[in-house]
Amino acid sequence: MINRPAHYVAGGIETIEFIKAKLTPEQFEGYLAGNVLKYLSRYRHKNGLEDLRKAGWYLTRLIAEMGGDTKWTD
Numbered sequence: 001m002i003n004r005p006a007h008y009v010a011g012g013i014e015t016i017e018f019i020k021a022k023l024t025p026e027q028f029e030g031y032l033a034g035n036v037l038k039y040l041s042r043y044r045h046k047n048g049l050e051d052l053r054k055a056g057w058y059l060t061r062l063i064a065e066m067g068g069d070t071k072w073t074d
Contacts, residue, residue: 016061028065032059036059039058
């Protein structure tokens with residue numbers, strides 16, 4: 001998965017950072033967890049490895065947001 005694709009940074013802020021700014025920390029954790037579930041539930045029927053990588057991306061971000069050992073980097 002490509003980090004910071006141009007179409008997600010329109011207006012000078014990445015879409016996920018805009019979403020984070022508009023939600024409480026708990027809501028943002030739910031957003032991230034929901035995306036993990038979405039990509040895991042559909043990978044066999046839609047985009048295979050691409051969806052698994054996206055699930056991993058959101059899971060890594062969730063772990064970092066919760067103060068886990070994984071440090072978030074763009």
